Amino acid sequence: MAGCKENLQLESIFIQYFKFYSVSLTFLFTFVCIGNNMKICYLILAHNNFLHLDRLIDALNDIETSFYIHIDKKAADKYTSTFQNVKIIPEHTDINWGGFSMVKATLSLMKYGIEYSPEADYYILISGVDYPVRPKSFLKSLLEKGKEYIDIAPVPVPYKPVERYENYYFDYNRRNIKLFNPKFLTEVLLKKIGVKRKAPFKVYAGTQWFSLTNNCVKYILETADEDRRYIDFFKHTLVPDEAFFQTIIGNSPFRNNTAANLTYTDWEVPVPPALIDERHIEFLKDHLEFNDEYGKRYPYFARKFNDDSGALLEKIKKELW
Numbered sequence: 001m002a003g004c005k006e007n008l009q010l011e012s013i014f015i016q017y018f019k020f021y022s023v024s025l026t027f028l029f030t031f032v033c034i035g036n037n038m039k040i041c042y043l044i045l046a047h048n049n050f051l052h053l054d055r056l057i058d059a060l061n062d063i064e065t066s067f068y069i070h071i072d073k074k075a076a077d078k079y080t081s082t083f084q085n086v087k088i089i090p091e092h093t094d095i096n097w098g099g100f101s102m103v104k105a106t107l108s109l110m111k112y113g114i115e116y117s118p119e120a121d122y123y124i125l126i127s128g129v130d131y132p133v134r135p136k137s138f139l140k141s142l143l144e145k146g147k148e149y150i151d152i153a154p155v156p157v158p159y160k161p162v163e164r165y166e167n168y169y170f171d172y173n174r175r176n177i178k179l180f181n182p183k184f185l186t187e188v189l190l191k192k193i194g195v196k197r198k199a200p201f202k203v204y205a206g207t208q209w210f211s212l213t214n215n216c217v218k219y220i221l222e223t224a225d226e227d228r229r230y231i232d233f234f235k236h237t238l239v240p241d242e243a244f245f246q247t248i249i250g251n252s253p254f255r256n257n258t259a260a261n262l263t264y265t266d267w268e269v270p271v272p273p274a275l276i277d278e279r280h281i282e283f284l285k286d287h288l289e290f291n292d293e294y295g296k297r298y299p300y301f302a303r304k305f306n307d308d309s310g311a312l313l314e315k316i317k318k319e320l321w
Helices: 002-033 051-058 101-116 136-145 182-192 214-226 229-234 244-250 254-259 278-286 308-320
Strands: 040-046 066-073 087-088 122-127 130-132 148-150 208-214 263-265 290-292 294-295 302-303
Touching: 002 101, 040 051, 040 101, 051 066, 051 130, 051 308, 066 101, 101 122, 101 214, 122 214, 122 302, 148 244, 208 214, 214 229, 229 244, 244 254, 278 302, 278 308
Parallel strands: 040 066, 040 122, 066 087, 263 302
Antiparallel strands: 122 208, 130 302, 148 208, 290 294
């Protein structure tokens, strides 16, 4: 019996080593595969401002691009697209801010992208209220470097305290909390009696959006499917979409090839994030890149905009592209 256990342990170690070594080798191929004919697959989370969503797709559209869109189940309006390379995925998750439902929707987009655009070099997660603030050549020059563009750092991270991962949290509408909500009451009770959780891996966090290589996305999907610890743990954390993907990457060889994501957001307002306006355009005129807690950032996207941002988009095209 002891011999069997030792064999199983050795087999497990071998599998993990082989997987780790195989992932490391993928970096050698990344720079070869990404070139002038770069294929980009956009993964878009949307729930409103569908007029702006069409403007976003029109601005990003190219011969080598594909788009997969997740429409929140709560969306008040229906959305259809006239673009041939735009697909609305069949899953419509009821997304709650702060809950695992956001991770679920993102995983659905990633799976759909890998299945139907398997040859894409990059998979870029953005919201439906983003917009490019640089020409397409700017994005391609960044992607040609072969980096994994995702904000990532070991916790605690500014504005992402360890309590998010130490306490138990559940998925419900936190923007309309009712005292009789059993999930809310359970959270309060567990905190009151001092129940704490311990992560089975090192936890990393960042912001939600990313631009990841084909190999990295495949690795995330395989790891999430094969190692249930990630889903089981993050299912009961707060705002897991800002840590789930970072933690899988942080505990892999891809960690050594990361850079800050490509999205500019202004959080310095009373009710963040800010709607982009002319003062942000002036800032971006003078800042092709800037440093923050995740390193040097080269923003290609900005958020957020809405259906009334049409005039501002024309100004961006004229002054920033």
